[in-house]
Amino acid sequence: MTASTSTSTLTSTSTLTSTSAPSTTPVFPAASILGYPRIGRRRELKKAVESFWAGTIDAPALEKAAQDLRLSTAKRLQGLGLTGNGAVPGTFSYYDQVLDAAAHIGAIPARFGALLDAQGQLDISGYFTLARGTAEQQPLEMTKWFDTNYHYLVPEIGPETVFSLTSTRIVEEFSHALANGVHTRPYLVGPVTFLLLSKASDEAPNDFSPLSRLADILPVYADLLARLAAAGADWVQFDEPALVVDQVTPLPEVQAAVAEAYEYLAAVPSRPALFVSTPYGALEGLLPTLAATGIDALHLDVFKGEVPAAADLAALSGKTLVAGLVDGHNIWRNDLASSAAKLDELRKSGLTVTVSTSTSTQHVPHDVQEETQLSAELRSWLAFADQKTAEVVTLSGLLTDSPSVQPAIDEASAVIAARAAAVGVHRTEVQARLSALTSADFSRDAYATRAAVQETQLALPTLPTTTIGSFPQTGEIRAARARANKGELTQQQYQGLMKDEIRRVVQLQEELGLDVLVHGEPERNDMVQYFAENLEGFDVTVHGWVQSYGSRCTRPSILWGDVVRSQPITVEWARFAQSLTGKPMKGMLTGPVTILAWSFVRDDQPLGETANQVALALRDEIADLESAGIRIIQVDEPALRELLPLRKADQARYLDWSVNSFRLATSGAGNGTQIHTHLCYSEFGVVIDAIDSLDADVTSIEAARSRMEVVHDLENHGFGRGVGPGVYDIHSPRVPGRAEVAQLLETAVQHVPARQLWVNPDCGLKTRGYAETEESLRNLVDAAREVRAQLA
Numbered sequence: 001m002t003a004s005t006s007t008s009t010l011t012s013t014s015t016l017t018s019t020s021a022p023s024t025t026p027v028f029p030a031a032s033i034l035g036y037p038r039i040g041r042r043r044e045l046k047k048a049v050e051s052f053w054a055g056t057i058d059a060p061a062l063e064k065a066a067q068d069l070r071l072s073t074a075k076r077l078q079g080l081g082l083t084g085n086g087a088v089p090g091t092f093s094y095y096d097q098v099l100d101a102a103a104h105i106g107a108i109p110a111r112f113g114a115l116l117d118a119q120g121q122l123d124i125s126g127y128f129t130l131a132r133g134t135a136e137q138q139p140l141e142m143t144k145w146f147d148t149n150y151h152y153l154v155p156e157i158g159p160e161t162v163f164s165l166t167s168t169r170i171v172e173e174f175s176h177a178l179a180n181g182v183h184t185r186p187y188l189v190g191p192v193t194f195l196l197l198s199k200a201s202d203e204a205p206n207d208f209s210p211l212s213r214l215a216d217i218l219p220v221y222a223d224l225l226a227r228l229a230a231a232g233a234d235w236v237q238f239d240e241p242a243l244v245v246d247q248v249t250p251l252p253e254v255q256a257a258v259a260e261a262y263e264y265l266a267a268v269p270s271r272p273a274l275f276v277s278t279p280y281g282a283l284e285g286l287l288p289t290l291a292a293t294g295i296d297a298l299h300l301d302v303f304k305g306e307v308p309a310a311a312d313l314a315a316l317s318g319k320t321l322v323a324g325l326v327d328g329h330n331i332w333r334n335d336l337a338s339s340a341a342k343l344d345e346l347r348k349s350g351l352t353v354t355v356s357t358s359t360s361t362q363h364v365p366h367d368v369q370e371e372t373q374l375s376a377e378l379r380s381w382l383a384f385a386d387q388k389t390a391e392v393v394t395l396s397g398l399l400t401d402s403p404s405v406q407p408a409i410d411e412a413s414a415v416i417a418a419r420a421a422a423v424g425v426h427r428t429e430v431q432a433r434l435s436a437l438t439s440a441d442f443s444r445d446a447y448a449t450r451a452a453v454q455e456t457q458l459a460l461p462t463l464p465t466t467t468i469g470s471f472p473q474t475g476e477i478r479a480a481r482a483r484a485n486k487g488e489l490t491q492q493q494y495q496g497l498m499k500d501e502i503r504r505v506v507q508l509q510e511e512l513g514l515d516v517l518v519h520g521e522p523e524r525n526d527m528v529q530y531f532a533e534n535l536e537g538f539d540v541t542v543h544g545w546v547q548s549y550g551s552r553c554t555r556p557s558i559l560w561g562d563v564v565r566s567q568p569i570t571v572e573w574a575r576f577a578q579s580l581t582g583k584p585m586k587g588m589l590t591g592p593v594t595i596l597a598w599s600f601v602r603d604d605q606p607l608g609e610t611a612n613q614v615a616l617a618l619r620d621e622i623a624d625l626e627s628a629g630i631r632i633i634q635v636d637e638p639a640l641r642e643l644l645p646l647r648k649a650d651q652a653r654y655l656d657w658s659v660n661s662f663r664l665a666t667s668g669a670g671n672g673t674q675i676h677t678h679l680c681y682s683e684f685g686v687v688i689d690a691i692d693s694l695d696a697d698v699t700s701i702e703a704a705r706s707r708m709e710v711v712h713d714l715e716n717h718g719f720g721r722g723v724g725p726g727v728y729d730i731h732s733p734r735v736p737g738r739a740e741v742a743q744l745l746e747t748a749v750q751h752v753p754a755r756q757l758w759v760n761p762d763c764g765l766k767t768r769g770y771a772e773t774e775e776s777l778r779n780l781v782d783a784a785r786e787v788r789a790q791l792a
């Protein structure tokens with residue numbers, strides 16, 4: 001459909017809205033959740049998908065595994081009390097929910113060539129091609145989903161993109177569940193969020209905005225709606241989280257897009273009832289806009305956001321208000337008394353109100369009851385996805401004024417009170433150390449002074465080469481750790497195997513001719529969990545897997561108490577690795593912000609305070625590394641951008657505490673100790689001032705996928721310290737050629753003085769195999785030598 005025909009449709013819809021809605025709008029279920037983890041309680045989906053990629057199972061077997069998982073999930077949620085039509089969300093995905101939307105509406109970049117089958121459909125192999133790329137084509141870019149550790153694939157849209165219904169998977173999933181006794185609620189990322197999250201395709205002119213294609217994707221969404229109605233769906237959920245974020249696109253344009261999209265979709269003659277969800281924060285200026293459309297139910301995040309003003313709520317008259325009361329993004333048991341009070345407030349509006357989660361529960365593990373190794377006390381403080389579902393069901397009892405709710409509220413209040421008083425939550429020695437800090441603890445001598453000392457002590461060539469820390473985590477390494485955890489290997493045997501691995505990694509780096517070496521991090525299951533396991537105040541889970549992207553998962557640690565480092569963590573490994581080489585060996589730590597971002601963090605004190613506790617532990621670790629003869633220490637902060645608040649008004653305060661915690665961790669280092677930091681997964685333009693304020697001597701940044709765009713930011717900013725824009729995209733097995741790397745370096749030296757530049761990959765190599773790693777690093781070192789020679 002062209003822009004002009006859609007405008008005429010839009011004009012006619014304003015009068016049609018009331019008559020074209022389903023004759024009787026179905027009742028929205030009193031209890032529902034926005035979404036549920038899809039990886040499986042035992043990572044069944046991860047295993048099936050990776051087996052399919054490895055060629056050990058075929059497409060029908062993968063489909064069967066996914067079907068079984070969907071059905072057991074749906075039955076479980078029914079069993080927990082999500083019983084109304086549409087209460088169970090259809091939030092399954094083989095890889096990513098944004099990719100799913102792209103796959104349904106035909107947003108398939110031309111650069112992939114013909115991916116559709118004879119019927120114009122994208123099959124499962126084509127779908128994974130977009131996610132994982134081919135030898136010739138980079139996959140879709142991956143980036144952070146709002147302020148979470150989930151990553152989505154970025155659709156590429158241009159004037160040339162032809163939209164059509166290229167998948168009907170959500171319809172088939174609905175029908176399959178219905179045939180098996182569960183009336184689910186199909187889910188798709190909504191049209192406005194979809195376009196706001198997209199980037200312009202390679203073919204698009206410079207000033208192109210994906211949002212300009214709104215009128216062209218709406219008919220495809222409409223087609224899908226009609227098919228879902230025909231399949232019998234009562235409700236469909238369009239997820240619009242981009243509406244809670246301050247966008248680069250001016251608000252009036254976003255408002256116009258929201259109005260156009262939902263007036264259009266509401267006017268579809270035969271459709272399910274429309275439910276729009278707006279997780280991750282307060283909807284603010286877009287609430288009246290959505291209220292003025294013909295949608296049937298609107299979700300508001302009233303956990304993170306405020307309860308809206310009465311006048312704003314009044315505008316929702318005739319619609320169901322779905323109250324996101326239970327936090328989908330953290331694991332603390334809900335304060336039911338406070339939720340009940342909010343629910344009361346919302347019901348005063350006279351609207352039909354129902355209960356839900358603030359966000360999808362895809363960000364939390366499945367079930368606390370699996371974690372039998374945790375103390376009963378700690379478990380009683382927690383709620384994972386299943387417990388959150390139960391909390392939603394409990395709160396929905398208030399809608400019918402059920403007397404059975406009060407005991408549950410009282411119990412939750414009692415547990416929260418007990419948690420505040422529990423041993424280890426507040427420790428006087430930690431509080432005393434924090435209150436004794438002065439501004440001197442947050443700064444080092446001037447950079448020029450430090451750089452001069454480091455230059456003589458380290459004697460590195462121009463364009464020094466290094467890697468980001470991890471080397472491939474091989475099956476052998478993981479198997480050894482699994483056996484050690486089961487007690488099949490002694491600690492000594494396990495440590496011996498890890499030392500063998502470190503020896504191999506050091507020798508490989510010597511052979512390749514890298515200038516600054518790493519030990520490869522084989523002893524770490526994860527760069528955050530490893531530290532959590534070695535600090536007091538944290539606990540870790542056994543089955544608490546949460547999807548980070550695609551088939552990759554993490555087990556976020558639980559930071560519940562004041563943080564204490566009772567003994568050195570990395571020092572012996574670093575000392576051992578340094579003993580194997582005359583070249584500088586980097587000590588490798590994870591920074592305070594990232595440790596917080598990738599853990600479930602206590603909600604009973606400001607994050608900045610918790611960050612400083614972690615920072616003090618790292619500060620002590622750095623002092624011990626220095627004493628052990630380590631001259632370069634890298635403190636990774638890949639999540640610095642992730643926690644940046646979605647609303648501009650909150651950002652300065654965040655950047656202040658986050659930067660300060662990094663400085664607290666690192667500024668005890670002597671002038672001769674070179675502090676590195678590393679950031680990935682973000683656009684850096686927005687946080688470049690903050691990166692500068694970290695005051696690290698050297699910063700490595702992801703850049704290869706975006707073809708060195710970051711060097712413009714660095715140049716404009718006048719970034720004056722060492723910097724290593726990544727020249728090797730480690731997210732795919734593709735090996736970058738020597739000439740390609742050299743070209744990226746040549747671009748870099750045009751914008752950043754050569755004496756500041758470092759040569760390194762985009763990120764750690766843990767997800768890579770050895771074959772491609774060796775070849776890529778060889779090309780990287782050769783390219784650095786080539787460009788060095790040109791400079792000389």
Ligand SMILES: Nc1nc2c(c(=O)[nH]1)N[C@@H](CNc1ccc(C(=O)N[C@@H](CCC(=O)N[C@@H](CCC(=O)N[C@@H](CCC(=O)O)C(=O)O)C(=O)O)C(=O)O)cc1)CN2
Nearest residue numbers: 149478479481482525526527528548551552553554598767
């Ligand atoms: N926390 C965190 N967030 C992050 C990143 C990160 O590195 N960590 N990187 C960015 C991208 N996200 C990523 C997230 C996960 C992984 C990743 O590689 N995850 C691994 C698991 C890593 C891990 O915890 N490994 C454990 C457990 C491994 C395992 O599955 N063991 C088997 C047994 C193995 C055997 O017997 O062979 C089992 O438990 O069943 C270990 O090595 O010990 C995976 O999904 O496969 C990579 C990147 C952003 N966010």
Ligand code: MET
Nearest residue numbers: 468469470636638764765
């Ligand atoms: C996600 S950032 C990873 C940094 C870490 N040092 C590594 O190399 O794996």
Ligand SMILES: [Zn+2]
Nearest residue numbers: 638680763764
């Ligand atoms: Zn990284």
